[in-house]
Each structure stands twice: as C-alpha cells, then as structure tokens.
Amino acid sequence: MPKVSLAALPVSALFAVAKPSGPTSMTIINDIKQLVAGSRLFVEAEKLEERKRKAKSNGSHSRGNRMRDVVKIGQGGTLDPLADGVLVVGVGKGTKRLNDLLEGAKEYRTTALLGCETDTYDSEGARVRLAPWHHVTKENVESALEQFRGEILQTPPIFSALKMDGKPLYEYARKGIPLPRPIEKRKVTIYSLDLIEWKGDDHTFRWPEKQLSVEEKKAVEMALGGVEDNPTLKDEPDHAAPDQTPTAFVLSMKVSGGSYVRSIVHDLGRAVGSSAHVVTLTRTRQSRFTLNVTEPEDKGCVPWEIFQKALEEEGEADEDGWKDWERAVMDKLEIIDGKKTT
Known part of the structure; x- marks a missing residue:
C-alpha cells in the first residue's frame, strides 16, 4: 500500500x-x-x-x-x-x-440494439422510428464497420449538450426550434472499431416503451432539419415475426476526443438498412x-x-x-x- x-x-x-x-x-x-x-x-x-x-x-x-x-x-x-x-x-x-x-483517445464497449431509433440515440430516450432488422446479419455489420474506421466526419446528436449560439442542441430539439444553421460536422478519428460479440436474440434488452407524441415528433423533425436533409421519423413496418426479440451486438472501439459513440451506433444502424440505438455503454479506458x-x-x-x-x-x-x-x-x-x- x-x-x-x-x-x-x-x-x-x-x-x-x-x-x-x-x-x-x-x-x-x-x-x-x-x-x-x-x-x-x-x-x-x-x-x-x-x-x-x-x-x-x-x-x-x-x-x-x-x-x-x-x-x-x-x-x-x-x-x-x-x-x-x-x-x-x-x-x-x-x-x-x-x-x-x-x-486524448478513449476506449469504449457498447451494446447496440437494432430496429429502433430514439431521440437521444440511446435507451434513455423515446422511440422515434422503427425499421426492419431481421435481414441484418453479423457479416452485414462487420462489413459496414469499415466505413466508420479511420478519420471520419461525424455529426453530433441533436440531443447533446453541444451548444449553438449559447443554447444546448437538445433545447432546440425539445422545443421544436429550427437550428440557426446546420450542425457542423466534426473530424474525428476511430482508431479501432470491432464487433466482439453477436448476441442475436439472447438478451433481455427491449426497445423503449416511451414514444413521442405527434407534436413532439414534429418538433424533433423541425430541429433535425439542421442535421439531415428532409428528416422523417416515420416507422417502416417489419412484417417478419414482429414480436421477436430484436438483434443486439457488442462493439469495442478506440476513438479520439470529441467522438460520439451514440452517433456511431445510430449511423451504423442506417448503414445496414435498419436503425439502432445504444443500450449499454462503458468507458473502459481514458489515457x-x-x-x-x-x-x-x-x-x-x-x-x-x-x-x-x-x-x-x-x-x-x-x-x-x-x-x-x-x-x-x-x-x-x-x-x-x-x-x-x-
């Protein structure tokens, strides 16, 4: 001692x-x-x-x-x-x-759940869009990871504490206030990004029960206009066994300062033709x-x-x-x- x-x-x-x-x-x-x-x-x-x-x-x-x-x-x-x-x-x-x-660089381990996007990009938020997920395989995800490795441009989540004109972005989203200008993409480096566990349906995670009202969806869509073109939060029905447990998988990554793990999972979900959000997130190392x-x-x-x-x-x-x-x-x-x- x-x-x-x-x-x-x-x-x-x-x-x-x-x-x-x-x-x-x-x-x-x-x-x-x-x-x-x-x-x-x-x-x-x-x-x-x-x-x-x-x-x-x-x-x-x-x-x-x-x-x-x-x-x-x-x-x-x-x-x-x-x-x-x-x-x-x-x-x-x-x-x-x-x-x-x-x-400096940080290392994380995160569990992603397919089929549902949330306003905060994690399970603490409300579901805003459902999308098909049955078609997504382990190979699909591993292949899509390549586009997120190295130096990339990343758009911070609309529900983040990042400020624009002195006001946190999440305030614009919650109140349906159009952003003064598009959210500036930031250059970040993903030093490593690997799929370390494919849980499939062997887990207890579920999509959030909380859902946005029609008015809340409109508010978020209005604010999202500063993040993406023609944003829409409309569900895309998955007709293949809708009551099944959605697929989950675990990622390990090392990223530069300023990187958003939630954004990586959100964007990855779209890259495999589905949607996704974070259900667990652990910072395993910082310096x-x-x-x-x-x-x-x-x-x-x-x-x-x-x-x-x-x-x-x-x-x-x-x-x-x-x-x-x-x-x-x-x-x-x-x-x-x-x-x-x-």
Whole structure:
C-alpha cells in the first residue's frame, strides 16, 4: 500500500472512479467533493480546522455545505447517465490537466440494439422510428464497420449538450426550434472499431416503451432539419415475426476526443438498412486510467461503492489517521503537486 508523505500534504492529483450507470457525472463529482473537501489528503490542515470552527459557530452540521468551497475539483470527460466506467477526477492543480484527457483517445464497449431509433440515440430516450432488422446479419455489420474506421466526419446528436449560439442542441430539439444553421460536422478519428460479440436474440434488452407524441415528433423533425436533409421519423413496418426479440451486438472501439459513440451506433444502424440505438455503454479506458490494468503505467479505478459507503457512514480511521476511501484513492493516485513515497 503506497503512503503519502505527511510533509507533502496536501496534494493536487488525478484519480479515476468507476462510475455506475444511472447517476450523472456531475452527481458523482459533487458527492466525491463532499469527501475530498474534508480530507487532509487534499486540503491544508489549518484550513480544515478553520472551516470546522466557523461551521460550529454558525451551527452548521452539513459536511458538504461547510467544506465544498475549500478545494477545486473537476472531471476529465462527461459520461451520460446511461454510461458507466472510467471517470477521471482532478483535484487542486490536477484540474488543469483535465483538458489533456479530454483531447486524448478513449476506449469504449457498447451494446447496440437494432430496429429502433430514439431521440437521444440511446435507451434513455423515446422511440422515434422503427425499421426492419431481421435481414441484418453479423457479416452485414462487420462489413459496414469499415466505413466508420479511420478519420471520419461525424455529426453530433441533436440531443447533446453541444451548444449553438449559447443554447444546448437538445433545447432546440425539445422545443421544436429550427437550428440557426446546420450542425457542423466534426473530424474525428476511430482508431479501432470491432464487433466482439453477436448476441442475436439472447438478451433481455427491449426497445423503449416511451414514444413521442405527434407534436413532439414534429418538433424533433423541425430541429433535425439542421442535421439531415428532409428528416422523417416515420416507422417502416417489419412484417417478419414482429414480436421477436430484436438483434443486439457488442462493439469495442478506440476513438479520439470529441467522438460520439451514440452517433456511431445510430449511423451504423442506417448503414445496414435498419436503425439502432445504444443500450449499454462503458468507458473502459481514458489515457492511462483503465478498468483493467494491463501495463505498468496503467492506473486503475476506485470502485464507486467505496465512496458511497463513506458518504453513508463516516467510518473509523486507521492507525495513520486515514479512512478506507482515502486509502483506496491513495492506491490509485497520480500526484500532480506533492511527493508520494513508499
């Protein structure tokens, strides 16, 4: 177990948490900040004592409210609520290194479900178009993947946080506001893209039950005019055993910063004459931070459950004064400012 030199405290650093599917990235960061802002690992002891005195005199008993402003914390790339996996956290001067991680390559594993497009390109959204899928084979998909490898031009999803004239694209789509101009395609690089599992109908995934109303469809179509020519969200009936479980398959990919996995799956669905959306998405690696350590320079991730437990109960410190979550972080820490000794 590595130890942090007491003389070097506090430290600025990077570490990664294994985000679960469900909460937003900001929820994870804000929860972790409650712990980080009260730890001598990241905050000067004098500042911690001063804040505690002020909180006591003000009658405040909320650890989060009294401590959150004493340290900077940020993330190295947002993960959608649906997504899980590597979420890099920067503390103190470590936040200045996060842009490098945003621009660098990332690796993902995603499950695609055929036959249905959604407004968000994933299973969190509402279905907007059904299309035939029975004709799609493993060979069809493997052949179509080639056109998505290498340097490509990619249109970001209309339901994304990317801003146009100061307003997120998803606001245009939800309100049916025509885009001021077409969404600019961006040049991204898909370093690798492989089909690693053909699930067929051996899975429990289903199309979303939520559907857009006629008015909502019109609103999305109007906004989509800035993404594609003559957009239509009309279903294309599949008359071949409509009650069968739609086909699913798993992709593994390594992509440049700024790439949208959801767009790759959406566009791939159309490339094989069907439609598709993301039902699972895992970021397996970002730079040297990874879910599976394979190289000496790799940094593993701290399981989210360790932070969750610490938030629910303070827990006892060990003989050196460290809590379990602090020990877990120290084991995965990349120090930016400070010295770590063994």
